[in-house]
Amino acid sequence: MASTERTVFRTCPLCEATCGLEITVVGDTVTRIRGDRNDVFSKGFICPKGSTLKQLHEDPNRIRTPLVKRNGEFVPVSWDEAWVEVDKGLSGVIARHGRGSVGAYVGNPNAHNLSPLIYNRVWLQALGSKQRFSASSVDQLPKQISSGYLFGTAASVAVPDIDRTHYILMLGANPYESNGSLCTAPDFPGRLEALRERGGKVVVVDPRRSKTAEHADEWIAIRPNGDALFLAALANAILATGRADVGDRLRAHVDGIEEVSRALAPFTPESVERATGIEASVIRRLANELLDAESACVYGRIGTCTVSFGTTASWLVDVVNAVTGNLDSPGGVMFPLPAAGNPTTRGEKGRGKGFRIGRGHSRVRKFPEALGEYPAAVMAEEILTEGEGQIRAMVTVAGNPVLSTPNSEQLDEAFEQLEFMVAVDIYINETTR
Numbered sequence: 001m002a003s004t005e006r007t008v009f010r011t012c013p014l015c016e017a018t019c020g021l022e023i024t025v026v027g028d029t030v031t032r033i034r035g036d037r038n039d040v041f042s043k044g045f046i047c048p049k050g051s052t053l054k055q056l057h058e059d060p061n062r063i064r065t066p067l068v069k070r071n072g073e074f075v076p077v078s079w080d081e082a083w084v085e086v087d088k089g090l091s092g093v094i095a096r097h098g099r100g101s102v103g104a105y106v107g108n109p110n111a112h113n114l115s116p117l118i119y120n121r122v123w124l125q126a127l128g129s130k131q132r133f134s135a136s137s138v139d140q141l142p143k144q145i146s147s148g149y150l151f152g153t154a155a156s157v158a159v160p161d162i163d164r165t166h167y168i169l170m171l172g173a174n175p176y177e178s179n180g181s182l183c184t185a186p187d188f189p190g191r192l193e194a195l196r197e198r199g200g201k202v203v204v205v206d207p208r209r210s211k212t213a214e215h216a217d218e219w220i221a222i223r224p225n226g227d228a229l230f231l232a233a234l235a236n237a238i239l240a241t242g243r244a245d246v247g248d249r250l251r252a253h254v255d256g257i258e259e260v261s262r263a264l265a266p267f268t269p270e271s272v273e274r275a276t277g278i279e280a281s282v283i284r285r286l287a288n289e290l291l292d293a294e295s296a297c298v299y300g301r302i303g304t305c306t307v308s309f310g311t312t313a314s315w316l317v318d319v320v321n322a323v324t325g326n327l328d329s330p331g332g333v334m335f336p337l338p339a340a341g342n343p344t345t346r347g348e349k350g351r352g353k354g355f356r357i358g359r360g361h362s363r364v365r366k367f368p369e370a371l372g373e374y375p376a377a378v379m380a381e382e383i384l385t386e387g388e389g390q391i392r393a394m395v396t397v398a399g400n401p402v403l404s405t406p407n408s409e410q411l412d413e414a415f416e417q418l419e420f421m422v423a424v425d426i427y428i429n430e431t432t433r
């Protein structure tokens with residue numbers, strides 16, 4: 001009997017835009033994937049990655065059974081056999097060296113997939129080790145830390161209201177390629193084009209003429225590492241106009257503007273010209289454009305996080321948004337209110353434990369803990385440096401840190417020396433091999 005055709009609806013798990021998918025299936029075979037036009041968020045948009053999920057699903061190289069390494073070769077085993085190996089391996093390392101000798105790394109896909117969002121916390125707590133690492137420390141922790149100190153939780157990141165704004169100034173972001181990051185927006189390019197069609201302006205500050213820069217109204221080339229200085233000067237210029245105003249609604253919730261003004265006083269547009277490569281007159285013009293726009297927002301992404309003073313730059317993004325009256329304001333930057341699972345939707349406003357980092361320090365170079373983890377950049381030294389607390393086993397979930405984190409050759413060498421490793425992944429890659 002011929003299999004009947006059916007349509008199933010899913011969300012794309014490949015990035016945080018989480019586009020809605022309409023998938024046609026005959027029997028067990030995917031015959032078509034297209035954007036779900038009724039998805040309230042993505043409205044039918046998918047990028048080339050989403051439309052080729054069929055190829056990923058059918059890829060013969062995708063791992064379909066658990067694999068255990070025996071005599072240097074991966075051997076397919078049943079799930080029962082795999083769990084016995086995991087139990088034996090991890091229990092052995094813990095018995096010999098303690099729980100702190102097991103490290104854990106979770107990769108980027110964990111942030112946009114329901115299963116790890118639910119279960120990672122459970123197994124990490126059961127593991128009982130503080131040696132935790134993730135992809136966040138490679139690209140976004142500065143923004144989360146500045147948001148934590150400003151707004152009380154590291155998940156309270158204010159994102160551009162791109163569908164209503166009249167002006168967007170972007171630093172270190174290339175949404176024409178990425179579709180946005182820490183600002184989930186399927187078809188980010190289409191939304192920017194809509195902004196321009198309604199008379200708005202897109203300004204990109206980036207050392208590189210990125211695809212987004214090419215499509216912007218204005219591209220301003222900044223010297224690499226100049227973000228914090230540029231933003232400090234921009235805030236300085238706004239405050240110097242005498243027009244800075246957080247707005248009536250926010251006034252009761254904001255303090256420290258005078259202190260910020262004093263702290264930024266030395267950072268005049270002229271003083272940063274050389275370091276940023278941006279003329280003072282341009283910074284002053286941008287300050288006035290932000291103030292004059294009916295609504296405006298500054299959006300800083302990975303480029304503002306992977307520079308020196310990344311946390312300061314991330315904080316300054318919100319300082320500029322606040323003093324131009326665009327923080328938590330329509331068309332400015334706003335706080336998402338997901339239906340569940342986010343601190344911005346829970347608890348009583350203005351109450352809570354507050355935010356702090358440094359509740360522990362990495363063993364070798366004493367870097368502070370942030371959001372319950374240490375920088376991925378110290379993972380290799382924590383494995384290679386002998387002594388109490390040395391990492392002897394690793395669990396990785398949906399991550400390829402040997403390819404994606406700094407000093408990957410050292411990490412590759414470190415992973416070779418582990419007594420035991422468990423990897424949860426759909427491919428054998430540079431890390432899981």
Ligand code: SF4
Nearest residue numbers: 012015018019047050
């Ligand atoms: S932008 Fe592409 S990869 Fe990201 S969720 Fe949408 S379809 Fe998937």
